Amino acid sequence: MRPSRTPRLLAGIAAALLALGPAPARAAAPPVALPTGRAPATLAGDPAPPQGVLPQTGCRLDGGTASCELWARPGTVVLPGAPAPVPIWGFAGTDTAPATLPGPVLVVDQGQRVTITLHNGLADALALAFPAVTGLVPDRTGAAPGGTRDYTFTAARPGTYLYEAGHTALGARQVAMGLVGALVVRAPAVGGRPSAYGDAASVYDDEAVLVLTEVDPAFNAAPLTYDMRAYAPKYRLINGKAFPETDVVATDVGRRVLLRYVAAGVQPHPMTLLGLDQAVVGQDARPAAYPEAAVTVPLQPGQAVDAVVAVPTGPDGRRFALLESGGRLNNAGQRYGGTVTGVSPQQAFGGMLTFLDTNPPADSGDHVGPTAGNVRATPNPASVRDAVTVTADFTDARNGNSVVDRAEAVVDDLRVAEGTGVPFTATGFGAGPTVTGATAALPADLLTTLTQGRHTIWVRGHDAAGNWGVVGSTTLNLAVTGAVTTGVTVTPNPSAGTGDLALTASGDDSGLGGTVTAAEWFVDTTGDNGTGTPLTLANPGAAVTAESGTVPAVVAAALAEGRHTVLVHTRDSFDLWGPYAAADLVVDRTVPTLVSGAVDPALSDGRTGSASDPTDLRVNAAFTDPAGGGVHSAVAAAEGFLDTGGADGTGFTFVALDGSFNSGTENTYGLLPLTELTGVPDGVHQVLVHARDSAGNWGPLAAVTFTLDRAGPVVSAVTATPNPTARAATLTLSATATDAASAVTAAEWYEGTDPGAGHGHPMTVGGTSVATTVALNGFSAGSHTLRVRARDALGNWGTPGAATVVVDPPNAIFADAFTTGTGAWSRVVGTVSAGAGQLVAGTVGYVVDDTPAAERTVHTRADVTLGTFNPQTAVVxxxxxxxxxxxxxxxxxxxxxxxxxxxxxxxxRPAGWTYTGWVAANGGTVRLDWASATAGSATLKVGTVTVGTLTGDTSAQTVESAALGLVVRTAATTGSLSFDNYASTRYTAP
Incomplete structure (x- = not known):
């Protein structure tokens, strides 16, 4: 891993450390103010010399061999501010020495055969591991409890090594408990000077082993059962000590210092030297190719790094801070200040912090003050009315064995001057290095200045050497105003003030250590303690309990419309009433009203619903809840009834358009199923709607109307003019159509078989009048019944009305000059063409007129031009x-x-077809007269040639259609012939 060169000169740390140095020249060093409030004793005489090289420790050297012994056993470590010693598992160098954290430093020479004997004084198997030593097979069995195990290897490479608990089942927990230490393999000197790796780059004058570990007191208290996922160290130690108890590295200007780092914990530790560079010369006992300068050495768990620091020449007495720059320079988060008025809490310095000191004090006395332990306050929790006594033990036996001569207590703010706190009293002060059961009484005038809740009581002792010791502390729960009330609720809220209101709250004295004994409530204004309406406690005498009660309807009814405050407070076992907690109560007696409403569709046939809900009528309604007494509630519900209202809350439900009833104005809709309209008569109906607000007030029913129309229009007064028709070409058919619910939008007529609604002949609609002109060409002579019906806006067709008309058909049946093609004809059969006012046929193709209607006399006329037509052998x-x-x-x-x-x-004729003879004619106007009678006849004239007349019984026949063109041929033909000016009549020839 490449060390970082980025200096982490945190302004806050640097500013605090400036108070620690530089010290004046080597004659003497004055007292220095430490961030924890402790100052070393004034030093006199010459300072101590630099510490030089490591002494031979931990092993017996005999020529080429080294024998080392480690005893593993339980022990304890005293940590700054900890209320009691923390249990550890550690190593000792002899069978009688106590376990230490870390274990003893083992020092051997390069090339020696090393045997390390492990004596297991623990309750579980224990092995040793040397992560950077090569050639050792990992030991997964270890020494049994009470047993031993030897580990032998050759110290082939110089440098710094970690030794630690090995690879047994509990190995990781044993390491975290403190079974770690450092092994140093010394290299041969270079030019008479010690060297870390036997080269000039790693020569040094002073050396120090820095074993970095952490402690989580919660884990150390139960190492076999603790969930390691929750492991969170509260202390960070250098060689088993946390600042301000760490040992300085003694050196001098112009000297080279070898720092042997061993990261023996389970977390990384970036170590920063302020003001100097560190030259990394090796890692895990492997020399660097070139020294690498670094302000910060980022040590990972299990690493060992060797770094050389060159102390520059210049003024003597300077101190260079060496610290973990990970932002955790504290001991268990100790703070001072924060509950005294105007004082902000401050972090007390601690953790992995020491100094390279060019003016170290001579080791001629005691420089560390007494340790405080077993700190406790009585009573705790306490009321502000109580007298509080602080008890603590003080000892200097570990730090210098000086006489403990006095001690004091400080509440919350450690920045008060030493010697000005509340003094402890005990018969043991001035008698020896240990005082037990010392007491200090916190005066009432101090307690009354403190706030409700937790306070830190700091205690510190002073020894005869002039040292104030590291602070100890305890937490005092002080009840000043009684239990805390939270979660006040009033239900229902808002309220119409017409019924009881349920009141609930929670009383909590757990933060103060007392219990809840009573609670009471007031509305709007409070009274004397104990004069309110009592609440019922779910668990009287518990630290936390639910509280409940009822605001009676008579009280609620007497409240004016508007906003009110319900106040609740709780009494605790210290007989203190706590602060009031409040809940707003809104009394709202103003009902919500309808702003607008509509039914979609407003006109319904009972079969088709709204566009968005096809199976329902959608009732849209907007409601608002007006402000009353300066407040209003949210619209909370809405409902509707068809035609007749019912009990509140029993109608069909409305839904808020935005998905939630939560505001004073709500757009809503309800769905009225079409199935609910079965059996409901046609006509105008109303949906009665109203809304309820969140106070429970239902508004008045308001009507939103719609029309139900399932019947078609009624047709009356059907007339046909003229009647009889007297051979008129057309007649006027008219009627009156009325619909009770909607407009008439269409009408039609038909004769004979009903073609189905919408398939008759259309008529013109004008309000309630319908009319049309009927051409009479298609009617036979006699009586005809014409039926008229109408449709309304919803698509309902009504029942037909009828009129009988006596038809005397007009003379004209049909006529066409082909000026617009063949569109006037009823049908076109085969292939024809129409152009230039003529019908042209070359193959079988003709036009048909279906206008004749059971005609008994027919007269036709058409111009026939033979043109290029050649019938050859065919009859056409x-x-x-x-x-x-x-x-x-x-x-x-x-x-x-x-x-x-x-x-x-x-x-x-009845006997079959009869024909005239063939008569020569070249075309022209062809006239045909036909009559149906017992003595019927037919006459043909072509141009100026009368072809002839045929007679016979034709009474069984009537004419329904006429065809013109190349209707039939008996053989192939060529060319084409054309037709024009066709006309047909009933009575007289056209």
Missing amino acids: TVQQLTNAAGAAVAVVQYRRNGGTNQFRLGLL
């Missing part, structure tokens, strides 16, 4: 009258015989 029918069965009853035929054009007439 050029005109034909047909009966209702589609059979011919009279024909005009043409042929060419010996070059002569000839025509003849054919007539159908």
Whole structure:
């Protein structure tokens, strides 16, 4: 891993550390103010010399061998501010020495055969691991409890190594408990100077081993059961100590210092040296090709890094801070200040922080103050009315064995001057290095200045050497105003004030350590404590309990419309009433009203619903809840009734258009199923709608109308003019159509079989009047019944009305000069063309007129031009009258015989067809007269030539259609012939 060269000169850290140096020249160093509030004793005389090289420790050297022993056993470590020593598992160098964190430093020479004997004094198997030592097989069994295990290897490479608990089942937990240490393999000197790796780049004058570890007291208290996922160290240590108890690295100007880092914990630790560069010369006992300068060395768990620092020449007495620059320079988050008025909480410095000191104090006395422990406050929790006594133990036995001569307590703010706190009293002060059961009484005038809740009581001791020790602390829960009330709710809210209101809250004295004993409520204004309406406690005497009660309807009814405040407070076991908690209560007696409404569709046939909901009528309604007493509620619900209102809340439901009833004005809609209209009579109906607000007020019913129309228009006064028709060409058919619910939009007439609604002959509609002109050409003589019906705007067709008309058909049946093609004819059969005012046929093709209607006399006329037509051997029918069965009853035929054009007439009689002889004629106007009678007849004239007349019984025949063109041929023909100016009549020849 490449060390970082980025300096992390955090302004806050640097500013705080400036207070620690530089010290004046080497004659003497004055007291220095530390961030924890502790100052070392004034130093006198010459300072101590630089610390030089490591002494031979931990192993017996005998020529080429080194024998080392480690005893693993439980122990404890005293940490700054911890209320009691923290249990550890650690190594010791002898069978009688206590376990330490870390274990002893083992120092051997390069090339020696090393044997390390492990003595397991723990309750579980324990192995050793040396991560950077090569040639060792990992030990997964270890030494059994009470047993030993030897580890032998050759110290082939110089440098710094980590040793730690090995690869047994509990190895990781044993490492976290403190079973770690450092192994140093010394290289041969270079030019008479010690060297880390036997080269000039790593020579040094002073060296220090810095084993970096962490402690999570919660884990150390239960190492076998603790969930390691929750592991969160609260202390960070250098060689088992946290600032301000860490040991400085003693050196001097112009000297080279070798820092042997061993990251023995489970977290990374970036180590920064402020003001100097570190030259990394090796890592995990492997020398660097070239020293790499770094302000910060980012150490990962399990790493060992060797770095050389060159202390420059210049003024003596300077101190260079060496610290973990990960932003965690504290001991268990210790803070001071924060609850005294005007004082902000401050982080107390601690953790991995020490110094390279060019003016170290001489080791001629005690420089660390007593440790405080077993700090407690009584009573705790306490009321502001109580007298609070602080008890603590103080000892200097670990730090210098000086006499503890006094101690004091400070509440919250550690920045108060030392010696000005509340003094402790005890018979042991001034008698020895340990004082137990010392007490300090916090005066009432101090307690009354404190706020409700938790306070930190800091205690510190002073020894006869003039040292104030590291602070200890305890937390005091102080009840000043009683239990806390939270979660006040009033239900229903808003309220119409017509019924009881449910009141709930929660009383909580857990933060103060007391219990809840009573609660009460007021509306709008409070009274004396204990004069309110009591609430019922779900768990009387518990630290936290639910509280409930009822605001009676008579109280609610007496409240004016508007906003009110319900206030609740709680009494605790200290007989203190807590602060009021409040809930707004809105009393709203103003009902919501309808702003607008409509039914979609407003006109319904009972079969088709709205465009968005085809099976329902959609009732759209907007409601608002007017403000009353300065407040209004949200529209909370709406409903509707068909024609007749019902009990509130029993109608069909409306839905808020935006998906939620939550505002004072709501656009809503309800769906009235079409199935609900079954049995409902046609006509105007109303949907009665109203809304309810969130206070429970239902508004008045308001009508939104719609029309139900399932019957078609009624047709009356059907007339036909003229009647009888007296051979008029047309008649006027008219009627009156009325619809009770909607407009008449269409009408039609028909005769005979009903063609189905909408398939008759259309009529013109004007309001309630319908009329049309009927051409009489298609009517036979006699009485005819014409039926008229109408349709309304919803598509309902009504029942037909009728009129009987006596028809005397007009003389004219049909006429066409082919000026617009063949469009006037009823049908075109085969192939014909029309152009230049003529009908042209070359093959079988003709036009048919279906206008005749059971005609008993027919007169036809047409111009026939033979043109290029050559019938050759064929007989060609050029005109034909047909009966209702589609059979011919009279024909005009043409042929060419010996070059002569000839025509003849054919007539159908009961005995069959009869024909005139062939008569020469060259075309021109062809006239045909036919009559149906017992003595019927047919006459044909072509041009100026009368071909002849045929008679017979034709009474069984009537004419229903007439055909013109090349109707029939008996053989192939060539060329074409043309026709023009066709006309047919009933009574007289056209």
